[in-house]
Amino acid sequence: MTVPLDPGVEKRLGDLGQVELLVGIPSFNSARTIGHVVRAAAAGLAKYFPGRRAVIVNSDGGSKDGTAEAVAAADFSSPGTILVSHPLTPVHKIVTPYHGIPGKGSAFRTIFAIAGRLQARACAVVDSDLRSITPEWIELLLGPVIKEGFDYVSPLYLRHKYDGTITNSIVYPLTRALYGKEVRQPIGGDFGFSGRLAGHYLTKPVWESDVARFGIDIWMTTTAIADGFRVCQAFLGAKIHDAKDPGADLAGMLVQVVSSVFDLMETYRERWAALQGAEPVPLFGFPHGVGLEPIRVNVERMIGIFRQGARDLDEVWRSALPEEDLAALQEVARAESHHFPDPLWVRVVYGFAAAYRRRRLPREQLLRSLVPLYLGRTASFVRQTADSGAEEVEKAIQDLADEYVRQKPYLLSRWDG
Amino acid sequence: MWNDVMADVIGKTLTGFREDLAAFGPRLLAMLVILIVGLLAAGGLRLLVKLAFPRLGFDRFAEGAGVATVLRHGGITTPASSVLALVLAWSVLGVFVLLAVGALNLQYARDFVSQAFSWLPHLLVAGALVVLGVLLADFVRRSVLIAAVNAGLGSARLLAAIVHTFLVVLFAAMALEHLGVGRQVILVSFTILFGGAVFALALAFGLAGRDLAGKALERLAQGRDATGNDELDHL
Numbered sequence: 174m175t176v177p178l179d180p181g182v183e184k185r186l187g188d189l190g191q192v193e194l195l196v197g198i199p200s201f202n203s204a205r206t207i208g209h210v211v212r213a214a215a216a217g218l219a220k221y222f223p224g225r226r227a228v229i230v231n232s233d234g235g236s237k238d239g240t241a242e243a244v245a246a247a248d249f250s251s252p253g254t255i256l257v258s259h260p261l262t263p264v265h266k267i268v269t270p271y272h273g274i275p276g277k278g279s280a281f282r283t284i285f286a287i288a289g290r291l292q293a294r295a296c297a298v299v300d301s302d303l304r305s306i307t308p309e310w311i312e313l314l315l316g317p318v319i320k321e322g323f324d325y326v327s328p329l330y331l332r333h334k335y336d337g338t339i340t341n342s343i344v345y346p347l348t349r350a351l352y353g354k355e356v357r358q359p360i361g362g363d364f365g366f367s368g369r370l371a372g373h374y375l376t377k378p379v380w381e382s383d384v385a386r387f388g389i390d391i392w393m394t395t396t397a398i399a400d401g402f403r404v405c406q407a408f409l410g411a412k413i414h415d416a417k418d419p420g421a422d423l424a425g426m427l428v429q430v431v432s433s434v435f436d437l438m439e440t441y442r443e444r445w446a447a448l449q450g451a452e453p454v455p456l457f458g459f460p461h462g463v464g465l466e467p468i469r470v471n472v473e474r475m476i477g478i479f480r481q482g483a484r485d486l487d488e489v490w491r492s493a494l495p496e497e498d499l500a501a502l503q504e505v506a507r508a509e510s511h512h513f514p515d516p517l518w519v520r521v522v523y524g525f526a527a528a529y530r531r532r533r534l535p536r537e538q539l540l541r542s543l544v545p546l547y548l549g550r551t552a553s554f555v556r557q558t559a560d561s562g563a564e565e566v567e568k569a570i571q572d573l574a575d576e577y578v579r580q581k582p583y584l585l586s587r588w589d590g
Numbered sequence: 591m592w593n594d595v596m597a598d599v600i601g602k603t604l605t606g607f608r609e610d611l612a613a614f615g616p617r618l619l620a621m622l623v624i625l626i627v628g629l630l631a632a633g634g635l636r637l638l639v640k641l642a643f644p645r646l647g648f649d650r651f652a653e654g655a656g657v658a659t660v661l662r663h664g665g666i667t668t669p670a671s672s673v674l675a676l677v678l679a680w681s682v683l684g685v686f687v688l689l690a691v692g693a694l695n696l697q698y699a700r701d702f703v704s705q706a707f708s709w710l711p712h713l714l715v716a717g718a719l720v721v722l723g724v725l726l727a728d729f730v731r732r733s734v735l736i737a738a739v740n741a742g743l744g745s746a747r748l749l750a751a752i753v754h755t756f757l758v759v760l761f762a763a764m765a766l767e768h769l770g771v772g773r774q775v776i777l778v779s780f781t782i783l784f785g786g787a788v789f790a791l792a793l794a795f796g797l798a799g800r801d802l803a804g805k806a807l808e809r810l811a812q813g814r815d816a817t818g819n820d821e822l823d824h825l
Contacts, residue, residue: 423824478739
């Protein structure tokens with residue numbers, strides 16, 4: 174199905190003809206930050222890919238705060254500041270609204286379509302609210318594609334040991350166990366990919382589904398891995414973007430991310446059922462660690478909600494978990510020490526995945542009931558690693574990931590049972 | 591003479607009885623035949639549904655739709671297909687009973703059958719209201735329970751139970767009102783119950799729970815979720 178583009182954009186594409194590199198920036202009311210992102214992208218293209226035809230595409234969801242004007246005004250023309258002496262190749266810019274269901278996925282779809290029309294060989298997409306993006310990000314996201322022949326570049330960020338607990342306790346270890354690739358942060362948000370992969374994405378019938386609304390990141394990573402494309406990672410350093418929306422709802426986030434992962438499990442069942450083990454993927458960039466400011470975590474409140482869940486949500490959890498696991502959860506809730514062991518947590522996630530597939534309860538209710546379990550697990554992890562450094566915490570996450578692999582037969586028995 | 595009169599009266603009575611019996615007998619027989627056919631039809635339908643519906647996935651569908659859970663809450667542990675089979679069988683039997691009564695061709699029987707059939711649509715709508723109400727109440731109860739637990743509200747179960755009871759009572763009242771059973775009583779009782787509950791909550795919330803209400807509103811306004819002031823980036 175062709176992706177609708179505005180007449181002005183169609184003309185622009187006709188004038189441009191063909192490019193080698195494309196950087197896509199989806200946006201919605203990002204006027205405050207998008208200028209910096211555009212300048213960093215332009216500088217990156219100028220410094221690391223001189224002489225190659227490139228375009229920056231802003232796919233916008235109807236911003237009313239002057240985002241399009243900020244993109245148009247953002248320019249980079251100072252070779253001295255990026256320490257190059259060659260003339261800078263002009264970087265073309267396209268600002269286009271996207272059509273379809275409001276969401277990042279629809280914005281990406283427009284970018285994929287433009288990449289196809291311009292026959293771009295290598296593409297990257299970056300968030301419009303990034304404050305920590307540097308020109309080096311562009312090299313790290315496009316370089317492995319254009320120079321090494323990879324199809325997909327997943328980001329690897331420097332994070333606080335407690336950040337990304339949904340990724341660390343569910344998405345990463347589950348994706349690793351299912352699809353056999355150690356992509357550490359599969360829902361990073363900034364990616365590189367080949368024009369070939371962009372064309373493949375467009376063939377999938379997902380653009381009227383939740384993928385278009387909120388599931389695009391994990392969908393891109395999983396599709397690239399499961400459909401056999403060459404995947405690698407790039408270390409980008411710290412990711413700093415606009416302050417988290419204080420009204421962001423944990424339950425909503427968990428439902429969106431986990432439902433996307435579980436939906437993909439149904440799509441790729443034949444693929445993941447046959448796979449065993451996991452292998453590392455190549456990493457580009459220069460991994461390093463710096464001290465990060467401590468963050469406040471309200472462990473007592475998490476434990477309180479978990480214990481209340483154990484008391485009040487037994488009837489809901491019963492639709493997903495067998496008696497022995499329910500009994501084990503009650504023991505965890507009763508114990509003063511509050512230790513949520515890895516094997517139990519893995520069985521919980523696998524049980525919920527199977528129950529999600531069987532639709533024994535409305536899916537959103539089922540996943541919302543996972544929140545107290547997730548908080549209980551997170552609280553246990555935070556307590557367990559309170560005195561640990563980043564390396565020890567990473568080892569604990571890898572141990573959990575190995576447990577997911579060990580218990581894959583259990584998942585298969587629950588899934589097919 | 592007396593004997594002749596007696597013989598004449600008795601003879602006429604017996605003759606009349608024989609004639610009435612001769613006229614009524616076939617109708618009685620027809621009624622019995624219809625009842626027997628009805629019993630056989632009801633039994634056959636029940637057996638058919640009990641055997642076929644599980645194979646067609648009806649029980650799995652009932653689990654997914656929440657019907658099975660509602661039945662379990664009502665103390666019914668047999669599969670949903672068995673319950674459906676029983677309901678259908680009794681419905682079929684009921685229809686045949688009405689037909690059998692109609693076969694007697696008595697005026698009051700005809701009036702009864704006519705009233706029964708005209709009342710049937712109301713009964714079906716009322717039944718549908720009750721079933722819908724119970725399903726909806728169960729769904730909303732579960733949603734409220736999960737949301738309240740995730741928000742860290744200590745009285746999550748009580749809140750969920752209140753919402754569930756309210757919805758069940760509401761739909762039951764609607765069903766009874768539709769059937770025309772005690773219309774005024776239902777209306778007045780519901781108004782008193784609902785109005786009283788709202789008034790009591792307003793007093794409790796407004797007077798006794800002023801501080802608590804203020805804190806709850808403050809939390810809502812600042813959009814804090816279950817994790818309070820965490821600086822954790824969960825994704």
